[in-house]
Amino acid sequence: MKIAILKERRDGETRVxxxxxxxxxxxxxxxDIQIEKGAGDNASMPDSLYEAVGAKTGTLAATLKGADVVYAVRTPDAETLAKLPKGCLLVGQLEPHGDKAQAKAFADAGINALAMEFTPRITRAQAMDALSSQSNLAGYRAVIEASQIYHxxxxxxxxxxxxxxxAKAFVMGAGVAGLQAIATARRLGAVVTATDVRPAAKEQVASLGAKFVAVEDEEFKAAETAGGYAKEMSKEYQAKQAELVASHIAKQDVVITTALIPGRPAPRLITKAMVEAMRPGSVIVDIAAPMGGNCELTKADEIVEHNGVSIAGYSNLPGRLAADASSLYARNLVNLTPLLVGEDGALAPHWDDEIIVGMTLTRDGKVVHETLK
Known part of the structure; x- marks a missing residue:
């Protein structure tokens, strides 16, 4: 099949x-691989490197002509979307929760769309899980950014x-990003503590040499979905946890927040009052900035200074490691590709496979994902 690779057009997107x-x-x-000219430039991958391994490079029109599958990092802009061949398969990080109207636009354009964010959390799909591969780098980069800002x-x-x-570093949320942040802060020599609402996280945090901080009541013991995600906690638990965090955070030099709940705004973990209790010169890096932020004062793509505390809201931390982030994401797509073809190598998505079922947003002009209907 013919696979088209697009140049990313979103501001600040450096990956390919x-x-x-x-x-x-x-x-x-x-x-057959066709790559839009300049697609890899921001990730230090010029056209010549692609051409050397047998890919063709060309204009957007040439890249999309006859394409069976289009691989992208982010949702194409409206102008590019209008040029996609009807009936093609679009695969990318399509942000289905952030813009549900986008799925209808895919369906109306006759595009079959798979969202990499919806890759099921099952063993067989781990090598295709872009959320994990990119979050891992985000957790690492968050600590590196904090070390740059911290004086x-x-x-x-x-x-x-x-x-x-x-330095005393506190990581809020011990998922993929949080665990990598813990490991990175430890490697840099910080004294690290961490918190999470999932009971399984306690052992993982301890295995990395950090101390676990949480209200460990009965609700805490059941605070994890079957898919391994954090559940939204009750108001009562949130109040108890906030009280514990408030006293702990006042003693910290660096805080990394990573808490996200699929399909919902980022939970508010750090209030303005908590920031004001921190020492001048302290740093908060809010990985959840794209979904509203875990800190009340976070602004996406800005470093906010408040009472001497810096709050960094980078919305694309993996993009600040463009080469490695692109490499891992590209491998995710390579591992997914066998599920998109038939025995003859032509486009024939395995529509009944649980991985493809979980990822499919639109098919044959209809929005089919249960969360978007």
């Missing part, structure tokens, strides 16, 4: 849906002139 490595694998599997060193240092105390 294919790398020379992934293209080589797709071509070896018998697919002190992370590790304890003993010198002839005196001792520098280690």
């Amino acid at each position: 849906a294919a790398t020379p490595e992934s293209v080589k694998k797709l071509i070896a599997a018998g697919h 002190r060193a992370f590790p304890m240092m003993m010198t002839a002139a005196g001792t520098i105390a280690a």
Whole structure:
């Protein structure tokens, strides 16, 4: 089948849906790869690298002509969407929860769409799970960004002139991003604590050498969905947890917030009053900024200064590691591709496979995903 790779047009998006490595694998599997010129430039992957492994590069029109499948990092803009061949399969991080009207636009355009965010959390789909691959890098980058903003060193240092105390880092949310943030902060020498509403997270946090902080009541013991996501907690639990967090956060130098609930605005974990209780020079990096933020003062794509505390709301942390983020995402797509073809190598999505069922937003001109109907 012919696979088209688009150049991302969203402001600040540096990633690309294919790398020379992934293209080589797709071509070896018998697919024809067409890449829009300049698609990989922001990820340090010029057209020449793609051409060297057998891909064709060209204009948007040439790239889309006769395309069976279109791989993208983010939802194409309206102008590009209008040029997609009717009946093609669009695969990308399509933000279905953030813009439900977009699914109807796909259906109206006759585009079959698969959202990488909806990859089921099952063992067989782990190698296709873009949320995990990108969140892992986001957690790492959040700590690196914090270290840039923080005006002190992370590790304890003993010198002839005196001792520098280690930074205290607090990670809120111990999913994929949070666990990587914990590991990174520990590698940089910080004293790390972490919290999460899921009981399973306690052991994971401890395994990375961090201390777990949470209200561990009966509600806490049942606070995880069958899919491994955090449940939304009751108002009573949130109040108790907020009280514990407020006293803990006042002693921290760096806070990384990662809490997200699929399909809902990010839960509010840090209030203005909590920020004001922190020491001047402290830093908050809010990974949940694109969904409204875990901190009351977060503004997407800004660093807000309040009472000497910096609150960073980067909305695309994986994009700040464009080459690696693109590489992992491209591998996710390569691993998904066998479920999109028949025995003859032509486009034939396995519509009854539980992975494809879970990812499908639109099919044959209709919105089919249960959460979007």
